[in-house]
Amino acid sequence: MDLHFTSDEPTADEREAVDALLGPPESSWRGGARDPHADTRHVDGGRAVRELRHLLLPALHALQGRRGWISPGGLNYVSARLGVPPADTYGVASFYGMFSTTERPPTVVHVCDDVACAPRGAEALCAELERRCGPAGSSQDGRATWQRSPCLGLCERGPAAFVQQAGAGREDQSLAPASADALEAVLRGREVPERPGTGSVPQAGSPELRLLTRVDVADPASLDDYRAHGGYRALRRALQVGPAEVLRELHDSKLAGRGGAAFPAGVKWKAVAEAPARPHYLICNADESEPGTFKDRVLMEQDPFAVVEAMTIAGYAVGAERGFLYVRGEYPEATRRLAHAIGQARQRGFLGANVLERDFSFEIEIRRGAGAYICGEETALMESIEGKRGEPRNKPPFPVHVGLFGKPTAINNVETLVNVLEVIAHGGDAFAGRGTAASTGTKLFCLSGCIEKPGVYEVHFGATLGELIALGGGVRDGRPLQAVLLGGAAGVFVGPAELDMPLTLEGARERGATLGSGVVLVFDDHVDLKPILARIAAFFRDESCGQCVPCRVGTVRQEEALARLLAGGADEARERALLAELEQVMKDASICGLGQTASGAIQSAIRRLGMFGGRA
């Protein structure tokens, strides 16, 4: 492709950061030094260049991580290296929240002000930070700034913050719970140690656990410890019985996907395994971004080898030799631990060519997200891996037929994959024996907000909402319950009268609710739900990819209508009717689940909690 560039040149730093990822450039056509002799005798382009595009996000991360922003010169260099038109690269870079295409300080503190951190003092923290260090977006010395952020997935330890730190050798880090003192220290350039994230699973060590057995028990950095606690038993069994038997066990288990859509994993895997096109791909969707969700992060941080083992089994069953692990960009610790686990597994023959000396090869590549909720949508995630804007694809065709790079792809959430270990190690029938007939196995729930002991809880499907809240120690300080947000921003509010709701897929569905990604966000009677609703409306407006009209403009109009209601004095019946009309078009005509669920929480607040004069 004949690319055109502006005259902006990369700095030496930028070249070095990109070259560290891609190696030195081959020719001046690919951003190297000019050599009149060699340049005229060089064949360039075609498939070899086109196939580099999937490295675009990693390359942009390299630039962002080095200088703290993606300069026009850096953008030109990455475009030249990968053969991507600069306008396209700009379109991609300007899509993701963690990338900046304008100059900004190298240290950026993202302070969560989302629904789960709000009842834990996020507003007070932002106010204090503003008092001490100036308003969001300002910088006192040009070296650090702070800004508000959507949910960072650290809800059990809220209020949370995430720090992007650019410069050679500097790494991003999470801070939770975040105090004004700690954040001020970071903003003034001091090092603040990242606290280890233990204590996220209050049930840790209990013999009843199936998915969380190793959390706080086995060393997440030790492959030997993993094996000593039952690790790699499932993979050995899978390799022994063969892919067909793995698929059969999975089918018998009736395991439903845990990412929110509850699609039967066995059906998905079988379809990919049988798809004639080659190669097949496997993706682990670890782009957990639903506000109030943090279970996948805890699994990845505390039991990274389980994710690696489960992906290996999945690759074996569906006939994939390459798996992608797409981790949320705001999860630096999980990314580090997974990278370590993958390295260890490869070294010991659990990954790579001839896994456990069998005729099966499997490699896992980690891909880091860059701040886009929409990339949790499976087809948006595939676009993102391919180096594009995270815009969902129209379905059909479905990913099992036309997925990553246009090939059959199995894509599963972290929790779903970890369940597979249980299915293979103990058999599909044993798995199906737990839970209810339609919702088999155990489920992880993310308890946060006004709860005594926030954290990830594992219960058999069938426990009621009230039982789960009791397991978490009840509402904080023994206060009365006002409402629970089930399933996150894309979920629904339920009132105290619904504590008897069984937390099963069918139980929630019967009540017009959803378990979604397992969010149980508790609000006591002190919380003003109005700003919570405003935050949810703002969230969807900010996170819509902008591709289809119902969602791109509908989320804006929804936020405006809600703002009129919150300001008071509006004709409530008229605004409720308008919101209902917007809900209908977003549900019916949006391309993907984001738009289709963007009204759910607000509508449930009106219809189930009776806000703004609504009442069921």
Next chain:
Amino acid sequence: MTHAVPIAPPRRLVELEIDGQKVKTREGSTLLETLRAHGQDQPTLCHIENLTPVNVCRVCVVEVEGARTLVPSCSRKAEPGMKVKTDSERVRHSRKLVFELLASSVDLSLVDARTRGFMAKYGVDPERFGPRAQPAAANQRDAAKPGHHHHPQPGLAATVAQPVKVDNDLYVRDYSRCILCYKCVEACGEDAQNTFAIAVAGRGFDARISTEANVPLTDSACVYCGNCIGVCPTGALMFKSEHDLRARGEWHESRQTVTRTVCPYCGVGCNLELHVQDNRIVKATSPLDHDVTRGHLCIKGRFGWEHVQPAARPARETDSTEKEPQP
């Protein structure tokens, strides 16, 4: 590039039901093609025959029995036994709302008569979202950061209104009229020109068509083929000649004739449609149904017609550097 030469085996017919009527269509046809073949036109904005469907505008949605959501007829293939409704309550609601959402945020005053007809049919009332917010300053929307929240202006409906971008002599970009149909990006890129000068940048309501880092077109990869203008459904991309005439109130389509001819420059044989007003060419388009061009042209065919008309070059008269030859 040419019409299909019938060497492939004939495609099978599939039978489906549209609004209660059994119809047959060729296997592989989209629902939109099927509907149009049976005389039922559907509203479309982001669809055009010479580009790959992107199904983003959602005005062509129809209801398919058994599907949870409505489906875009422009890209969904007809399947045997499908039961399609094109005028159900849900379909009418979504089409009305999509038009309203667009018309309340974008200037749709230059859409074609067909689209205006559909808007009237569905009873579109964009004003019900409230009075419009003030237009953005030049380049303000281009500086929006993904994920950065703008609080709604109290009581006002956000729009994409902004000043027109005029950075070259051939065409202007009036993004107040942009509905983000992706057509210009497709025409600039893979579907026609392979120049890739523009892409969608930003996210959500702040998404916009942009060159790299919003540089002027003159610094970008643009080759001024104008194929983006040819596919733009809302007049957001416009010949500068047309833009200037409109600004002076001198654009009169009723006084224009369209003459089809062959481009005189090279041997390809692209067809041109010359739009003439008051004996002057005011713009050039290319017929969608022509074998060679499929609606696309190059800079010469698109803009290179100034030499055939009497000069209107006031600059020449005042050009002081040009001297009369000395006797």
